[in-house]
Amino acid sequence: MSKHFDAIVIGGGISGLTAAWQLRKNGTARVAVLEATNHCGGCVSGQSIAGLTADAGAESYATRSAVIPELLTELGIADKRIEPNPAGAWLVLPEGAQPMPRTGILGIPGDLEAEETIQALSAEGLQRAREDLEKPIDHWRERLAQPGGPQASVAELVVDRMGQEVLDLLVTPVVSGVHAADPQTLDLETVAPGLLERVVAEGSLCAAVYAQRLAAGQTVSGKPGSAVGGLAGGMNTLTTALLAKLAEQDVVVHTDVAVTALELGQPHRLSTTGGQLTAERVVVATDGPTAVDLLAATDAEFEKYRPEPGTGVALVSLVVDHPELAAAPRGTGVLVSPLVKDIDAKALTHASAKWAWIRDALAAQNPDRHLLRLSYGRISDEPGRLGYGSEDEKLIAAALNDAAAITGIELQPADIVDSGVVRWLGALPFATIGHRERVSAFRKKLAELPRVDAVGAWLAGTGLVAVVADVQKTLS
Known part of the structure; x- marks a missing residue:
């Protein structure tokens, strides 16, 4: 292994591989990726089952943004893009199984007259949900104007506007199943950016969800679970394509090499299980606790930014x-x-x-x-x-x-x-209320360190779109 690089990326998950790709696009010459496990890709990797290589983690990406399609084009695999069967998803509720309501965000219905919504709720629950259409919005307008934002949870908004039954039967299955989180503590702005502003503008939560779906390019008739894209062969082929392109660009990728210590300087010094390395720039693309462990050894103040495990x-x-x-x-x-x-x-x-x-x-x-x-x-x-x-x-x-x-x-x-x-373990960041503020404070502290960056889902949020967009923004 070479001993000195212009940039070393610590972590070979999808954020680390994307970071290496971005660095090479920016003209950084000698780049290395160090991955502590025996394979790259993290959650975007494959597993062999019944003679098939299927996805072991992420199986799709959100189509609300051009970030992933543009990356696929750069990697030469845009022709592998596919759409899922539009049959849509279902819910299993205490009363039985039924199709999931359409036009929803986080399970919040954008049409209270839809057959699936009516079927899911009791008569009383539906009547309570419809109060959202007439209930004054002044409280949320005042909350939105507070310094630093409203810091509202998903549950707080849903219960206030549509009632407990909508939360229990429609929202909680989505939030707990997709985000592995509790809607009582899940930060609304983190998982549904701009939704509260639209609630105030539209005058109701239902209208806001409906309008936000349209603004994101999702059809009103589109079934839940279909606003995603995939790749023929699985999303794990994105990792394969990234590795192939990085090899073409002479990026060194080492697996089974863990970074045990980081010493800042000119250049930075890294102690690894493969020996001592130096780099002009370091990008930490690990999970949150590992990143804090490395950075806190350089400045103990980083310890207060240690995230709760997902x-x-x-x-x-x-x-x-x-x-x-x-x-x-x-x-x-x-x-x-x-x-x-x-x-x-x-x-x-x-x-x-x-x-x-x-x-x-x-x-x-x-x-x-x-x-x-x-x-x-x-x-x-x-x-x-x-x-x-x-x-x-x-x-x-x-x-x-x-x-x-x-x-x-x-x-x-x-x-x-x-x-x-x-x-x-902790595959999704636990985006509790205050998460955005903690991330902002961490990044402000990190900016004090010369030529050190950090990326990853624990900072960017859930999903490929968020992770890749954050890498591009951080390293551009």
Whole structure:
């Protein structure tokens, strides 16, 4: 390994690989990426199951922005872009399964007359939700004008405008299933930027959600779960393409090399498990606790910015043979309300119904073959519920039972062709109220250090769009 570089990126997840790509685009000559594990990509990586390389983590990206399509074009894989089956997602509520309401954001309905919304709520709950259309907005206008912003939680806004039932039955399944968070503490501005401003402008939460979806280019008739894009072969092919392009640009990428200490200077000195290195510039692209560990050794004040760990998540993949799954009885996937106590999974994705490339690859093996992905681990789970720390055998057995309960199809252990479990600890940043302010303060402190930057989901927020856009902004 060379001993000196113009820039070293610590961390080979998607933020680290994107950072290296951005540095080379900016003209930085000698760039290295150091990844502590045996593979790059982080949550955007693959797993082998039933002879198929499927996504082990992220399977799609939000289409609200041009950031990812532009990156795909730069990498030469724009032709791999695909859209999911528009069949849409479902909810499992205490009263049973039903299609998820359309025109929603975070599960907040943008149409209180939609059939799915009416079906999900009781008569009293629907009447309370409709109060949003007439209720004065003055309180939120005053909150919005407060110095530093309103610092409102998702739950606070929803309950005030539409009532507890909308929160419990429509919003919480989405927030807990997608963001692994509690709507009571999830910062509204972090997960739905600009929504509160639109509430004040439109005069109601319902109208604001409807207008914001249109402004984001999502059709009113678009079904939930369909405002995303993917790649043929899975999102893990984005990591593969980045690695190939970085190799073309002579970027050095080392796995199984951990940085154990960072000493700032001219140049910076890095102690690693592969030896001593120096660099003119360092980009820390690790998880939050690891970043704080490295930086606090240079300045103890960084310790106060240590983020709370996110909720550990276990993702169970089942490849099963069953002819009745061809009908996609629950669309492309399901979010399960925490109020449903006889199902441990918080979500199920019918991957072979959602993505044509998976369907075709499995159908070539057996026409009745399907891939189901079930996730476990909510921040609100009681002790003893299945999750990150559960044994593989228990998770796989529970996943089969939960898949049967969710789809309404009787599934047996003999139907399983292959299975796999992956775990993500703190895979999503826990965007509690005050998160944005803490990130801003951290970055202000970091700016005091010469030629040191930090990127990653713990700073940027949830999803590929947020992570890649933040890398580009930070390193441009």
